[in-house]
Amino acid sequence: MFKELDPLLHSQLRLSIMSLLISLESAEFSYLLEQTRASKGNLSIQLNKLKEAGYISIRKSFRNNYPLTTCKITPKGVKAFENYVETLSEYINKKKP
Amino acid sequence: MEEPFNEQESLQLIREMIDNAKARLEAGSFFYLLWGWLVLAATLIHFSLLYTRFAYPYLVWPVIMVVGLAGTFYGIRKSKRKAKAKTYLATSIGFLWGGFSVMLFILLFTAMKGNIHWAVFNILIIALYGLCIFVSGGIIRFKPLIWGGIASWVIAVASLFIAPQYTFLSIALSIVVSYLIPGYLLRNKENASNHV
Numbered sequence: 001m002f003k004e005l006d007p008l009l010h011s012q013l014r015l016s017i018m019s020l021l022i023s024l025e026s027a028e029f030s031y032l033l034e035q036t037r038a039s040k041g042n043l044s045i046q047l048n049k050l051k052e053a054g055y056i057s058i059r060k061s062f063r064n065n066y067p068l069t070t071c072k073i074t075p076k077g078v079k080a081f082e083n084y085v086e087t088l089s090e091y092i093n094k095k096k097p
Numbered sequence: 098m099e100e101p102f103n104e105q106e107s108l109q110l111i112r113e114m115i116d117n118a119k120a121r122l123e124a125g126s127f128f129y130l131l132w133g134w135l136v137l138a139a140t141l142i143h144f145s146l147l148y149t150r151f152a153y154p155y156l157v158w159p160v161i162m163v164v165g166l167a168g169t170f171y172g173i174r175k176s177k178r179k180a181k182a183k184t185y186l187a188t189s190i191g192f193l194w195g196g197f198s199v200m201l202f203i204l205l206f207t208a209m210k211g212n213i214h215w216a217v218f219n220i221l222i223i224a225l226y227g228l229c230i231f232v233s234g235g236i237i238r239f240k241p242l243i244w245g246g247i248a249s250w251v252i253a254v255a256s257l258f259i260a261p262q263y264t265f266l267s268i269a270l271s272i273v274v275s276y277l278i279p280g281y282l283l284r285n286k287e288n289a290s291n292h293v
Contacts, residue, residue, distance in 0.1 A: 005104075005107075010102075010107065012102055012110060015107060015110055015111065015114075016110060016114050019110065019111045019113075019114035019115050019118075020114050020115075020117065020118050020182075022115070023114075023115050023118035023119060023184075024118050024182050024183060024184055024185075025183040025184060025185050025187075025188055026182065026183045027181065027182040027183070028181045028182065030181055031181035031182040034181075035114065035117050035118075063178075085111065088104050088107055088108060091104045092104050092105065092108065095104070
């Protein structure tokens with residue numbers, strides 16, 4: 001029996017965010033916006049979903065009087081991402097003829 | 098809102114995003130060129146002053162240090178503003194060079210106390226920044242820096258066999274091969290990757 005793919009990660013935008021954050025120490029909102037080419041509203045919603053699940057942490061601060069949002073993957077997020085990749089490779093290996 | 102996607106597409110997306118995050122080349126050339134030119138100038142001035150009646154040729158170093166540190170803080174501030182994302186590589190390199198600064202002051206203090214000769218200090222410093230250049234090159238996978246580090250080690254060993262005052266020329270030579278040449282090559286690479 002296959003394990004089920006984490007539904008929180010099996011979404012294009014949330015998976016993009018997590019794949020970027022796993023390679024970085026932290027990333028600003030504008031960087032994620034640039035890389036994922038998502039809309040600001042959608043990116044905010046998906047970031048909050050990941051934050052609620054404890055997969056990422058979000059820090060809000062100011063730089064030159066402008067709000068600055070910085071995101072970072074949490075250990076729980078790293079584990080979830082690793083599990084997702086592991087399950088994914090099981091699926092792909094099984095499908096190979 | 099969310100389009101369904103299959104496992105292959107999912108894997109492709111992960112690869113693409115990880116590659117995008119990795120593609121950010123750490124802008125380090127500014128620091129290599131800044132310190133390269135400053136130390137080269139200081140070394141040559143110090144060496145020239147050895148042949149004059151000036152009693153304090155080493156006074157050139159505190160001046161260079163202040164200019165270098167001011168330039169370094171300016172560079173860090175500028176790159177932090179531009180960066181938008183922080184990489185583990187940049188943090189590792191920062192720790193490495195931070196550690197080098199501490200070692201530099203420990204050795205400087207040791208030489209000032211008279212526990213080691215100035216020529217030995219010069220040789221140890223060449224070997225030490227050779228190590229930092231070598232590791233930095235390994236971290237960002239940039240061969241000219243790796244070779245620059247190795248060249249500095251060779252120069253450090255060769256300097257054991259020359260008269261003490263010429264160790265200043267050893268510093269000058271090692272700065273050219275391990276800071277300036279790789280620094281300019283890195284700058285070309287940074288410029289090329291910024292214009293793609």
